[in-house]
Amino acid sequence: MTEQRPSGSQHYRGSLNTLSAAIAELGHEAGKLRIDSEQEAQGEPGAQEEQGEEQSRQDPLTGIASRSAYERRLRQELAHRKRCGSPLVAQLWYVDDFDVINEEYGQEASDQILQLIAKIMKMHLRKADYIAQYDDGRFAVLLPATDLKAARWVADRLCRAAGRSEFRHEGAQMRVTVTGGYVVVREGDTLETLLERTEAALNQVKATGRNRYYVG
Numbered sequence: 356m357t358e359q360r361p362s363g364s365q366h367y368r369g370s371l372n373t374l375s376a377a378i379a380e381l382g383h384e385a386g387k388l389r390i391d392s393e394q395e396a397q398g399e400p401g402a403q404e405e406q407g408e409e410q411s412r413q414d415p416l417t418g419i420a421s422r423s424a425y426e427r428r429l430r431q432e433l434a435h436r437k438r439c440g441s442p443l444v445a446q447l448w449y450v451d452d453f454d455v456i457n458e459e460y461g462q463e464a465s466d467q468i469l470q471l472i473a474k475i476m477k478m479h480l481r482k483a484d485y486i487a488q489y490d491d492g493r494f495a496v497l498l499p500a501t502d503l504k505a506a507r508w509v510a511d512r513l514c515r516a517a518g519r520s521e522f523r524h525e526g527a528q529m530r531v532t533v534t535g536g537y538v539v540v541r542e543g544d545t546l547e548t549l550l551e552r553t554e555a556a557l558n559q560v561k562a563t564g565r566n567r568y569y570v571g
Contacts, residue, residue, distance in 0.1 A: 414488035416466055417473035425487030425495045430546055432485075432497055444498040444506040446537035447553040448472075448513070451565035453492030456529070464524040465492075468531055475516050480509070495553075496537075503539050503570065510535055510568035518566055532566035539570070 412424035420428070429445070436443045450456075450472055457465040469488070476486050476494060485497040498506055517533045536556025540549060556571030563569075 417470055417488050419473050419477070419494075420485065420487035422487060422489050422495070425485065425489065425497075426546060426550075428485050428487075429497060429549065432499060433540065433544065433546065433549070435499075436540060441500050442502045443540040444501045444503070444509075444537055445540065445549055445553050446496040446498065446506070446510065446535050447489065447557045448476075448494040448496065448533050448535040449557060449561060450492045451532045451534055460524055460527065467524065468522060471520060471522060471531065472517060472533060475520060476513065479512050479516050493557075494533075506537055506539065507568075507570070510537060514566055514568060534561055534565050535568040536560050537568065537570055 412421045412427070413419070414421045432443055435441070450468060453465065453468075456468060469492070472494065473486070473488070476496065480486060480496065480498075483499055485499075487495045489495040498509060501509070513535065514533060517531055520531055522529050522531050534557070536553055536559065538549065538552045538556055544552075552571055556569055559571065560567055560569035
C-alpha cells in the first residue's frame with residue numbers, strides 16, 4: 356500500500372492548529388499566574404498558600420482535621436446542599452467518661468484513646484465522610500449525601516466498633532465507648548445553628564447514659 360502524504364495546505368492547517376493550541380495553553384497558564392498574583396495582592400491565599408494552610412489545620416495528635424478545618428468544610432457542604440439539595444448529616448461524638456480517664460490514667464492514656472477512636476472512625480466511615488477532632492474528647496463527623504436511615508446505621512456501626520475495642524495502659528485494661536448526637540441538615544440551617552443543634556443532641560443523649568446515639 357502506498358503511503359499518502361498530506362498536501363501542502365493540509366500540512367499548513369495542521370501547523371496552525373498546533374500553534375493555536377500552544378498559544379491557548381500559554382494564555383491559560385498566564386491567567387492562572389495573574390489570578391494568584393491578584394489574590395496575593397488582595398491578601399487572598401493562592402494555590403500553594405491554601406495547600407499549606409490546609410495542612411496546618413490538621414490535628415497533630417490524631418492526624419485528622421482540626422475544628423477550624425471542620426467548620427470551613429461545613430460551610431462548603433452547606434453551600435453545596437443549598438445549590439444541589441442533597442442530604443447532609445452532622446454528628447458530634449464524645450468519648451464516654453473522657454474527663455475521668457484523664458484524671459485517673461493521665462494525659463498519655465487519654466491521648467492514646469483519642470488516637471484509637473480517630474483510627475476506628477477512619478476505618479468505619481467512607482472516604483467522602485469528614486472527620487475532625489472537635490475539642491477534648493469530642494469528634495465531629497460530616498456525612499454528605501446521607502439520609503436519616505443511613506445516618507442511624509453509621510451511628511450504630513461506630514458505637515459497636517468502639518465498644519469492641521480493647522485499650523490497655525500500664526497493665527490496666529478498659530472498655531472504651533462513645534456516645535453521639537446527630538442531626539439532618541434542614542432548610543435555613545447555618546453554621547451556627549447546626550453547631551448548636553448537634554451540641555444539643557449530644558448533651559441530651561449524654562444525660563441518659565453511655566454507648567448510645569440520638570438524633571436531634
